[in-house]
Amino acid sequence: MMKWLSTLCLLVQKEWRLEWRSKELFTLLVCNSILFAVLVGAGVSSAVLDATTTQKLFAMLLWIVFMLSSTTAVTRFNEQELEGRGFEGLLLSGVTGAQMYLAKVVIMTLFFALSFLLLVTLLSLSLDRNISGIIGNLFLVGFGASSALAALLVLLAAVASTSKLKGILLPIIALPVLFPVFLCGMEMTTDLVLDGALREGSPWPLVLVCAETMYLVAGINLFELAVRE
Amino acid sequence: MLSKFFPFASLATLLVVGVAQYFIFMVVPNEQVMGAVQRVFYFHVATAFACYAAFFAVFVASISYLTTRNKCHDIFGVAAGEVGFVFCTIVLITGMIWGHSAWNTWFRWEEPRLVTFLVLWLIFLSFTVLRNFGDPAKTAVHGSILGIIGAASVPLVYASIKLLPQSARLHPEVIEHGGLKDPSYWQAFGISVGGMLCLCALLIWVRYRIGIADDRARAINLQGDEYV
């Protein structure tokens, strides 16, 4: 067990180093967040909506942008494994697909969570919303959704990366399945923005946990099948 | 060996579907509120059952292929996915026809079942796109992975849409609230569901046989041996 965990830590380190050297995922997430936030801000402004309507739209716009930004940024996440076929070297060394998968999920969750924080800040500026009172809870919601997103996208990125359509395929196959995560994020954010806290007895955290559990179970069991020849 | 029964199965399906049409258009009286348009119900609900069955078949075939790596299971999964996609399209279209008659609008996002079928249709679509544009060497494995995840997501999608605060009970709760009072309604409903399920199974079987023949032709082309 200790050896398994120490190998996992080593793999997390490897993923971190790879992303730090290339900065591809981080750059794509940041650029996407900025571009979409600007587009949304310009669009809402030209629609001349009142403050109440903008407040109601905030959650929806945040989550649409976050989902699109994440699914399009992840397209190159598997490229470095394919370039030198390093993942096959790890398989030869006795590393399991589950370990590789979990290491990638950890790193992707971290980057998604950071990107969510950036996006929340940019959108609140763009739409002139004051979210300082709820930023902590909002980040928790974003973190939870980020880990669910990462759990699914790591697996589906491995599926899409060798296809003819490459990155274009990933949003097509991921977004329908991510519908529950999208709804969870949107509803919890709406509660926070309108009422300052989650509703008592809100079912959404449980739905999010169920979605994430399902994606993790699928990923742990199927990732190795997805990457192997 | 099963192919011997194909003509009989085709005839039986044609018969059941024909009887269902007879019941729907000739036996069942016009519904009080919606009139003749209400007959869409028999096609819509029956097709929905067939769609669920096709999706379940994709799920089982995907797990089976990943466990056994039997090519026939993959071909069956592809067949079920394509037929399921067609049936899902029919559910959406008939649902919108019925909805427009009932709500004067083609689509209502508050309606959980309609939205669930829209998401289901998108999952079927993504399955088809992956099968056609995925890595040719790994399309079977990747398609099976998506089949498993997609099918497993459906209950969660339905549950999460139903939990939405604006989720409205717009969908007619015909069966649950004892709407089919006249026995002929039940007969028509039962036969149309049976007919659609038979039709779905038959179409999957046809598509499966096409897939097997295609694979056999490729194998013969490769080796010149009998396909085993």
Place this chain on the structure above:
Amino acid sequence: MGARGRVLEVRDVTKTFGAQQVLKRLSLSCAPGEKILLVGANGAGKSTLLRIMAGLSRPDSGRVSCDSCKIGLLSHHLFLYGRLSVRENLKLFGTVGGTSDIDEISERLELSKVLGRPVAELSKGMQARVGIARTFIAPPGLVLLDEPTSNLDEKGTTLLLGEIERGRAATNGKMTCIIATHDLHRLSSVATRVVVLNNGVVAADSGPHASQEIVAQTLDRYREVNR
């Protein structure tokens, strides 16, 4: 150890890529300590067979059973991370393979000067040496080498042969080595067995632990056929 003392058993393995059947019900078994030269024309199925033996590729039918828990594979794919440095790669693969000491092998393969550089920035020859280091850093029980000398100069080849001998010594002579190669000039002297692949099947086999004479005869026949 498996039945009949075989470290590796390949039975009736078939593999098809698209319209091309690369391996056709191929069978082969290897005993511990053998040094097998796998020869054949381009497209004979050597690389495919090695990948299947390593467990990186799945045969369409047939069975591969391997009693060695550690398999090393060296091919034109480096199985390394190009953006990580040589040191980072060797530490990663060494640690998961069961050893944390990379200095010794780095010195033997003359990689000490490039330890801090990303693998992708090295020449093909130096990359090949890093690949050798990755393969032998924790000596495996079965080593599969696919055209190992294609990017190596004379010195590199000598270092590779040295690592093979060192690996055999570390495993008490039990390390089995299968080398797929066209480089008969440099590698035929190390072989105890020659297997000739042709069109996805074993066309000739000198037999296990054959004498140098028989190995040479088998190679001569192969050269004649392929002239």
